[in-house]
Amino acid sequence: AAVEAEPEWDGTGRTADGQRVKIIANVGSSEDSTTSVAAGAEGVGLFRTEFCYLAATTEPSVEAQRAAYAKVLTPFHGKPVVVRTLDAGADKPLPFLTPEDEPNPALGVRGLRIGREQPGVLDRQLEAIAGAAEDSGAEVSVMAPMVATAEEAAWFAERVRAAGLPRAGVMIEIPAAALSAKEILAEVDFVSLGTNDLAQYVFAADRMLGALAGLNDPWQPALLRLIALVGEAGAELGKPVGVCGEAAADPALGCVLVGLGVSSLSMNAAALARVGSTLGGVTTDSCRQAARAALAAGDPARARQVARAALGLGA
Ligand code: PEP
Ligand code: MG
Numbered sequence: 001a002a003v004e005a006e007p008e009w010d011g012t013g014r015t016a017d018g019q020r021v022k023i024i025a026n027v028g029s030s031e032d033s034t035t036s037v038a039a040g041a042e043g044v045g046l047f048r049t050e051f052c053y054l055a056a057t058t059e060p061s062v063e064a065q066r067a068a069y070a071k072v073l074t075p076f077h078g079k080p081v082v083v084r085t086l087d088a089g090a091d092k093p094l095p096f097l098t099p100e101d102e103p104n105p106a107l108g109v110r111g112l113r114i115g116r117e118q119p120g121v122l123d124r125q126l127e128a129i130a131g132a133a134e135d136s137g138a139e140v141s142v143m144a145p146m147v148a149t150a151e152e153a154a155w156f157a158e159r160v161r162a163a164g165l166p167r168a169g170v171m172i173e174i175p176a177a178a179l180s181a182k183e184i185l186a187e188v189d190f191v192s193l194g195t196n197d198l199a200q201y202v203f204a205a206d207r208m209l210g211a212l213a214g215l216n217d218p219w220q221p222a223l224l225r226l227i228a229l230v231g232e233a234g235a236e237l238g239k240p241v242g243v244c245g246e247a248a249a250d251p252a253l254g255c256v257l258v259g260l261g262v263s264s265l266s267m268n269a270a271a272l273a274r275v276g277s278t279l280g281g282v283t284t285d286s287c288r289q290a291a292r293a294a295l296a297a298g299d300p301a302r303a304r305q306v307a308r309a310a311l312g313l314g315a
Contacts, residue, residue: 007273007277008277009040009273009274009276009277009280011040011276012042012276013042013264013265013276013279013280014279015258015279015280015282015283015287016280016282016283017283017284017285019258019284020263021258021262021263021264021265022042022043022045022080022263022264023041023042023264023265023267023272023275023276023279024041024042024043024044024045024080024242024264024266024267025039025041025043025045025046025266025268025269025272026044026045026046026048026244026266026267027044027048028047028048028051028052028072029051029052029072030071030075032269033072033073033074033075033076034075035269036075036269036272037076039269039270039272039273040272040276041076041269041272042080043080043139044073044076044079044080044081044082044083044138044266045082045192045242045243045244045248045264045266045267046082046084046192047069047072047073047083048084048087048092049065049069049083049084049085049086049087050086050087050088050092050094051092052065052068052069052072053086053094053096054094056094056095057095057096058096059096059121059124062127062128062131063128065124065128065129065132066127066128066129066131066135067132069083069128069129069132070131070132070135070136073133073135073136073138073140074135074137074138076138077136077137077138078137078138078139079138079139080138080139080141081138081139081140081141082140082141082142082143082169082192082242082244082266083129083132083141083142083143084142084144084145084171085112085115085122085125085129085142085143085144085145086111086114086121086122086125086145087111088110088111089105089106089108089110089111089146090105090108090110091207091208097114098110098114106200106206110146111144111146112144112146112147112152112156112170113146115144115156116152116155122159123159123163126142126159126163126165127163129142129163129165130163130164130165133165140165140167141165141166141167141168141169141190142160142167142169143168143169143170143171143190143192144156144169144171145171145173145194146171146173146197147170147171147173147174147177148176148177149176149177149180150180150183150186152170153170153184153187153188154187156168156170156188157187157188157189168188168189169188169189169191169192170184170188170191170192171191171192171193171194171244172192172198173193173194173195173196173197173198173201173245174197174198174201175198175201175202175226178193178198178226178227178230179226179229181229181233181234182233182236182237185233185234185237185239189239190239190240190242191230191239191240191241191242192241192243192244192264192266193230193242193243193244193245193247193262194245195223195227195245195246195247195248196216196245196246197245198223198226198227198245199215199216199217199218199223199245200216202222202223203215203216203222203223214300217300218245218246218247218250219253219300219301219303219304219307220299220300221294221295221297221299221300224291224294224295224303225295227243227257227260227262228260228261230261231261231262232261234261234263235261240263241261241262241263242262242263242264242266243257243262243264243266244266244267246267248265248266248271248275249268249271250275251271251274251277251279251313252290252308252311252313253307254275254278255278255279255282255286255287255290255311256287256290256291256294256307257291258279258284258287259284259286259288259290259292260291265279282311282312286310286311287311289310290306290308290310291307293309293310294306294307
């Protein structure tokens with residue numbers, strides 16, 4: 001089969017009618033950052049800080065963390081970046097943090113829940129992130145993983161502000177959080193949908209199991225309906241809603257997400273040009289039509305088909 005040429009993209013995310021949508025990168029290392037900048041990323045929507053410490057058996061010092069984060073952020077000097085606090089647990093256990101005796105690690109003390117139990121670990125990480133923001137010159141926002149309630153969001157935002165960091169957000173990747181998006185957005189500056197975990201939890205289907213990949217399909221209408229709730233909450237409160245799960249890397253689905261009210265799409269470097277150029281070829285109105293059609297579909301294959309048709313993309 002012929003290899004499709006990389007599409008042209010000028011590095012500014014927007015629809016054909018000029019609505020701005022930030023096309024940004026998911027990174028976990030300085031190599032990822034370099035590749036993403038070269039591919040045109042306008043910033044970072046998700047820096048997975050836990051990727052720096054997958055083998056750490058003791059908590060890294062504030063100084064070591066500051067240096068590690070600054071290295072990843074420096075290529076994005078002057079650009080907006082979202083640093084996620086440690087998302088330890090389940091598919092990403094950290095030896096120095098993750099409890100070993102949990103029967104269901106995906107439902108266990110993970111992500112921000114560890115921060116609640118050990119606030120010192122979170123505060124030291126926030127101190128390191130504030131230092132790395134200074135060192136790198138990147139425009140840093142901080143967000144928490146695995147947030148379920150508005151109370152948790154408020155608790156996190158307060159610690160972020162206490163660390164002198166100007167912008168706090170949370171991930172929406174637990175169904176309860178999607179259902180409480182308005183209350184959560186009232187506490188933070190932005191939210192970002194983690195569609196990988198949101199799909200896993202809404203379908204009760206382990207994201208690591210290939211046998212359940214059909215349920216974890218990001219075109220599942222039930223998942224899109226939850227995302228729609230979050231988009232509506234963002235519009236109502238006038239605060240940004242992003243997506244940093246794999247869903248954002250599918251060009252047609254990216255357009256559907258924009259139609260659902262999402263204003264930034266964060267993905268791996270390899271997907272940036274295709275998503276950016278596809279979005280540049282469709283109008284906001286057709287994104288909304290595609291979103292409506294996908295929401296009303298009965299299954300993921302049909303959702304994809306009707307959305308692509310509404311966008312004027314081939315099958
Ligand atoms: C997600 O859950 O969609 C996400 C972006 O975070 P991670 O894949 O690191 O869990
Ligand atoms: Mg996640």
